Every structure is written in C-alpha cells, then in structure tokens.
Amino acid sequence: MITVDEALGQLFALASPLGSEEVALIDAAGRILAEDVQARRQQPPFAASAMDGYAVDGADVAPGARFAVIGEAAAGHRFEKTVGNCEAVRIFTGAPLPAGTNHVVIQEDVTRDGDAIILNGTLDSNPYVRPAGADFNAGDMIKAPRALSPSDVALLAAMNIATVPVTRQPQVAIIATGDELVQPGETPGPDQIIASNSYGLAALVRQLGGHPRLLPIARDTVPALELAFDLAKGADLIVTIGGASVGDHDLVGQVAMAQGMERSFYKIAMRPGKPLMAGRLADAMMIGLPGNPVSAMVCGHIFVAPVLRKMLGLGAQSAPRLTATLAAPVGPNGPREHYMRAHAGPEGVTIFDRQDSALLSVLADANCLAVRPIDDPARAAGDPINIVQL
Numbered sequence: 001m002i003t004v005d006e007a008l009g010q011l012f013a014l015a016s017p018l019g020s021e022e023v024a025l026i027d028a029a030g031r032i033l034a035e036d037v038q039a040r041r042q043q044p045p046f047a048a049s050a051m052d053g054y055a056v057d058g059a060d061v062a063p064g065a066r067f068a069v070i071g072e073a074a075a076g077h078r079f080e081k082t083v084g085n086c087e088a089v090r091i092f093t094g095a096p097l098p099a100g101t102n103h104v105v106i107q108e109d110v111t112r113d114g115d116a117i118i119l120n121g122t123l124d125s126n127p128y129v130r131p132a133g134a135d136f137n138a139g140d141m142i143k144a145p146r147a148l149s150p151s152d153v154a155l156l157a158a159m160n161i162a163t164v165p166v167t168r169q170p171q172v173a174i175i176a177t178g179d180e181l182v183q184p185g186e187t188p189g190p191d192q193i194i195a196s197n198s199y200g201l202a203a204l205v206r207q208l209g210g211h212p213r214l215l216p217i218a219r220d221t222v223p224a225l226e227l228a229f230d231l232a233k234g235a236d237l238i239v240t241i242g243g244a245s246v247g248d249h250d251l252v253g254q255v256a257m258a259q260g261m262e263r264s265f266y267k268i269a270m271r272p273g274k275p276l277m278a279g280r281l282a283d284a285m286m287i288g289l290p291g292n293p294v295s296a297m298v299c300g301h302i303f304v305a306p307v308l309r310k311m312l313g314l315g316a317q318s319a320p321r322l323t324a325t326l327a328a329p330v331g332p333n334g335p336r337e338h339y340m341r342a343h344a345g346p347e348g349v350t351i352f353d354r355q356d357s358a359l360l361s362v363l364a365d366a367n368c369l370a371v372r373p374i375d376d377p378a379r380a381a382g383d384p385i386n387i388v389q390l
C-alpha cells in the first residue's frame with residue numbers, strides 16, 4: 001500500500017492542465033483565468049468629481065470666498081469651457097472636472113446666492129477629485145491563473161473586457177455502482193438504499209468548477225460496467241464509486257483493466273479510502289473511489305479536488321491543511337493515515353466518537369477532517385493537530 005502523499009503524486013502525474021476557452025463576462029465568475037488579461041482603457045479616463053458640489057480652482061478656496069456659477073457638469077456630460085478665477089461649475093459625482101479646476105467644494109460647505117456661491121466659514125479640505133487612472137491604467141494586468149470572484153468580474157467589466165479566457169471546465173463522469181442502489185426519489189426495494197455519494201461528489205465537482213455528468217447506476221455485472229465506461233467517453237475524469245474492494249461483486253477494477261486501463265495504483269494507507277484506485281483509461285483519467293459514503297466523500301476532498309485544481313491550471317497542491325489544537329485527548333492511530341470527522345471551533349478541534357465510514361450524518365456535522373499520521377501516538381487536549389477544512 002502506498003501513502004496518501006505518494007498516491008497524490010501519482011494522481012498529479014496523470015492529470016494535465018486543460019486547454020482554455022473564451023466565455024462571456026456574465027459567465028466568468030468561478031472560472032479560472034487562463035491567460036493574463038490587460039485593461040483596454042484607463043479608469044477613470046479623466047479626472048472626475050468624487051462628490052456633488054462646485055468645481056473651482058483650489059487656489060481660490062477660502063472661507064467666505066465668492067464664485068460666479070457659470071455652468072454645470074454631470075456624469076456623462078462634461079462642461080466644455082475653461083473655468084476662470086473665482087468662477088465655479090455646478091458638478092455632480094462622476095462628472096469630468098472642467099478645465100481650469102482641480103477642487104470640488106461639497107455643496108454642504110456652500111451657500112447659494114442666485115448665480116453665485118459663497119463658501120462657508122469652515123471648509124472640508126479634501127479636494128474630492130479622483131485623478132485619471134486612479135483605479136487602473138490601460139495595460140494594467142490581471143494575472144493568470146486566478147479563480148475569478150465577483151469583484152474580479154466587476155474589474156474586468158471596468159477594463160472593457162467582454163469575453164474572458166478561462167480554463168475549460170473538467171468534464172467529470174460519475175458512475176455509481178451496485179445492485180443495492182436506486183436514485184433519490186425512487187422507491188427502493190427491501191434490500192436497497194439510495195445512491196448518495198454520487199450526488200455529494202457531483203456537488204463537490206460543481207463547487208470546484210468542474211462539470212459533473214451523473215451516469216445511470218451501473219449494476220454489479222460486467223456488461224453493466226462496460227456500458228457505464230462506454231457512456232463515460234469524452235470525460236476528462238471518470239470517477240467510479242464502489243465495487244473497488246475485494247468482494248465477489250467488486251468488479252470495477254477488473255472491467256476497467258479489461259477496457260485497457262493503465263493502473264497507477266490500487267490501495268492506499270488511508271482511512272477511510274483504502275481501496276482507492278487510479279489510472280488512465282484511453283483519453284481520460286480514472287479514479288475508483290470506495291463505495292462507503294464517507295470514504296467516497298473524503299477521497300473526493302483529498303484526491304478528486306486537487307486533481308481538478310491541477311486540470312484547471314491551479315497547480316499541484318494537496319488539500320490545504322491548517323494547524324489547530326485538540327479540545328480533548330485522542331487515542332493512538334494505526335497503520336493508515338486517518339482522516340477523522342471533527343468539528344473545529346473556538347474551543348479547539350473535537351474529534352467525533354463515531355468514525356464509521358458509512359455515517360453521512362456524522363460527516364454532515366463535521367466542518368473539518370482531523371489528520372492523524374500513520375502510527376501517531378495518543379494525543380492530549382491542547383496538542384496541535386492538522387486539519388483539512390470541509
């Protein structure tokens with residue numbers, strides 16, 4: 001059995017960054033910027049007023065000073081003439097500053113007198129001018145790779161970038177296997193349960209920026225699994241769930257190998273997740289996850305997520321770990337790296353008592369996985385522990 005780190009290394013070797021495509025700006029949030037992009041213009045493109053008030057020459061500003069109001073500048077409508085000494089232009093936020101002015105006296109600091117204004121006795125000293133290019137200049141870059149946030153989308157829009165080069169979304173075919181499974185909403189027979197982790201993994205894939213394709217449940221027969229692999233063609237990543245262990249009905253590895261899978265590894269020193277397998281099947285990468293619901297989800301976080309990030313161009317990084325403090329003692333660990341369902345809060349990390357890999361309700365209560373190294377000795381409350389946030 002190889003270690004989790006060795007397995008991740010082999011998975012990264014199988015996963016190549018995907019190509020890029022152009023998407024409309026409205027569809028860019030959450031996608032990964034594939035190439036550096038350059039601002040096509042300066043923002044603001046002119047010195048602009050930051051407030052509603054009167055544009056004047058700052059040298060004329062003094063308590064009690066009087067100005068003749070000779071016109072108006074609004075956002076989208078500049079005042080065309082040059083402003084002279086002791087002249088003012090009524091101005092509104094976002095309007096270009098007229099020639100001859102460099103200062104906006106806010107209207108709260110002014111008394112209007114017909115076509116004139118008189119400045120009040122106490123004046124805000126801020127000139128309330130946004131210089132041209134204060135936000136960005138033409139040619140300023142947003143560097144790739146970068147997961148585009150809503151704020152990034154606003155910035156791209158301001159830069160007049162209407163279509164954005166992003167990494168193609170990994171297409172992920174998800175194959176749940178097992179005679180016992182029915183889809184959510186169906187009526188299970190007496191020996192059946194509802195397929196759950198296929199939906200959890202699809203949600204995870206979507207959250208990571210991939211495109212999940214949930215295939216029909218494959219029964220535990222060779223022809224059913226062959227058909228499932230056939231339906232998965234075109235995917236960048238095929239994820240199977242279940243049928244990975246040593247039981248008589250665990251056929252996934254056998255069928256994948258018969259279909260030409262070049263296997264990288266099978267079985268890892270991890271708990272849960274021992275019967276993990278991975279390899280390459282024609283143009284796709286394949287990860288065979290264990291069927292136990294928590295095992296499949298934990299392997300989703302620890303293996304599928306980093307693989308998808310690598311495909312998206314974000315580099316080869318394992319799931320980020322933080323160091324926290326144990327809230328209660330925990331016994332020694334065995335020969336597999338253990339990813340224990342736990343809750344991290346102000347009191348520290350509480351590892352749940354029930355760690356059976358069939359318990360989705362426990363996983364749903366967890367906000368982190370506490371990582372116990374192979375053969376880690378018993379730990380006391382207050383000891384440091386690595387966690388992976390969920």
Ligand SMILES: Nc1nc2c(c(=O)[nH]1)N[C@H]1C(S)=C(S)[C@@H](COP(=O)(O)OP(=O)(O)OC[C@H]3O[C@@H](n4cnc5c(N)ncnc54)[C@H](O)[C@@H]3O)O[C@H]1N2
Nearest residue numbers: 176195196197198242243244245250274290291292293295
């Ligand atoms: N003799 C041994 N038995 C088992 C071993 C072992 O080393 N020796 N390993 C155990 C471990 S660890 C795991 S994990 C499981 C993994 O087995 P499989 O990957 O072959 O999974 P299945 O047998 O198909 O299913 C296990 C369990 O999970 C349920 N399941 C499967 N798919 C789904 C799904 N899509 N949604 C919800 N639940 C699912 C299935 O009904 C079983 O209860 O093997 C142990 N056995």
Ligand code: MOO
Nearest residue numbers: 272273274295357
């Ligand atoms: O490794 Mo299994 O995945 O412990 O439940």
